[in-house]
Structures are given as structure tokens and as C-alpha cells.
Amino acid sequence: MRNSLPWTSHAIPDQSGRIAVVTGANSGIGNVTARELARRGAHVVLACRDPGRGQAALARMQDELPGAHLDLRRLDLGNLASIREFAAGWDHGRLDLLVNNAGVAMVPYARTADGFESQFGINHLGTFALTGLLLPHLLAAPDPRVVTVSSEGQRFARFDLENLNAERGYRTAFAYVQSKRANLYFAMELQRLADAAGLKLRSMAVAPGLTRTNVLTGGANGSRGRLYATLTRLLVRAAFRPTLEGAKTSLYAATVPDLPGGSYIVPDGVLQLRGEPTRRTHERAVHDTATATRLWQLSERLTGVTYALPAATATRLP
DSSP states (O other), X not given: OOOSSOOOGGGOOOOTTOEEEEXXXXXXXXXXXXXXXXXXXXXXXXXXXXXHHHHHHHHHHHHHSTTOOEEEEEOOTTOHHHHHHHHHTOOSSOOOEEEEOOOOOSOOSOBOTTSOBHHIIIIIIIHHHHHHHHHHHHHTSSSOEEEEEOOGGGGGOOOOTTSTTSTTOOOHHHHHHHXXXXXXXXXXXXXXXXXXXXXXXXXXXXXXOSBOOSTTTXXXXXXXXXXXXXXXXHHHHHHSBOHHHHTHHHHHHHHOTTOOTTOEEEESSGGGSSSOEEEOOOOHHHHOHHHHHHHHHHHHHHHOOOOOOOSSOOOOOO
């Protein structure tokens, strides 16, 4: 059922006093998500791989939002050492909100600094490692929330636990939707583990729908040549919706006060390609606990990051 009224960023409640990290905040959905959270008063840390692009994004936000609480820090999700350095350097005490937005899409075959297939390594393993390493700070917040950006394309994944790292060949689109299914499994399993430990942590997943970002043309896709770039830009301009529309599901999941943990927020239109944010409960991957558990165990082994989920309430930090 479609929502009767459109949900807009104007509906975001006051975020004053909230500390947030948005990965990939220099462009696209991440940039809009960071900007709108800051507009509503949150202290937002822009976690970006490229310092130059990150600095440019920070300057644009500061010009648009004088007095906003913004911070820029380097983070490369394709490098476990960078992720560990980011987490070790966290000096804000608690962390109220982590938006796992950064990722790559449809890139040529490549390996991360740690030898993982790049889409699986960045989109899932990097996200998994970052969240786990920041977990003590999240648990120190009174109402912590983690939002992980999946994709409507995850519905078409044939999830193969024996080929997550391109062990048996690489197909670009297959690897991408599989990594996005992994994002959904991760978000749901994190919520199940938090619930079992009696923690207040809320973990959400979102799908943005078809959105105009540079994920198909920037980064590793920049080497595909002029024809690819031109055709892709034409397709994105004609068929994809504005970035602010695509960021709605992330902002909704990050800020709607009574949204339950374990929610999967998607556009309510046909094939989840466009529309207003809505909670989707009839998604097979949301309830596939067996696969999610196996993926979690594999992720811990590959990254070396083990989640500390205490049963007792964590000590609050300022």
C-alpha cells in the first residue's frame, strides 16, 4: 500500500546532541544524508576515502549550513588497516548513529588491499568490520542506531556462500547484488544478536531505489572509457530519480523515532524502484537466519573482527 502523503526531509525531528557517522558522505546519497542530519542539528562525521573530495564536500556543507557541526575523517572500507585506524581514532565518546552508506557498484574485477573481491570486500566486509569496531561507542549511546544501505537489486541475488569472494569466477552484476544481499543479512543478524543480548541497539537496512549518484561512473568505473561514461550518464539522467529522493529511505530509517529495530525500509513503488519510504516485512532474506548466521561467522573469520555484545547495559559516555 502506498503512503497517503509523501515523507520529506522536513519531517526529520530535531537531531541536536546526536553524533552520527555517514560513510561515503562526499557524494550521492551519503552526501545528502549527512547534510540533512546536520541541518537538523546533528554533529555529523563525514567518513570519506578521498581526502580531497571529502574536503570539497565539507566546504559545500559549511557554506550551505553556517554553524553546522561537521567533521571530516578519512576512511577506506577497502582497507582493514584504514578501518581500524578510523575506529581507534574515535574521540567523541559515544556514537548515536552509524550510516553504512559507502560502497561500489558494477565495477570491473579487482581486489581490495586485503585481497578480497572488491564489491564483497568494500560493500559487506568493510561495513561489517567498521560496525564491529565502533560497537563499544554505539553501545555507550542511550539509543544507538545502525543504518546499512542495501539495494533493491538484492532481491535478484543467487546468494552463494561458496563464491562470495569470487572463488569460482567473477560476474560484475552477480557480485554486486550478492554484496547487497550480504548487507541485508548483516543488518538483520546484528539486530537479532542485539535483541538476544538485551541491548537497545537498533539495526536497520534500506534500499534507496533508482537514484542519480556517481556510483556507476565514479571510482573504479572511471576506467571503463568515454562511451561507458556517456551512456551511463544518459541512462541515469533519464531513468533515475534525484539524489534527495534516493536518500529518503536512509533518513527515514535514521530518524523516525518509533521505528522498530530490524526494519527494512524501501520505496513503496513498483519493484521498489521509486516511491515513499515504507517498511517491508515480507522479504525472504529478512527471515533467513541460517544463511545470515553462516555469513556472520565467515565475516568474522575474514576480517578478524569479533563483535562484543555484552548482556549488561554499557556505561554511558558523554
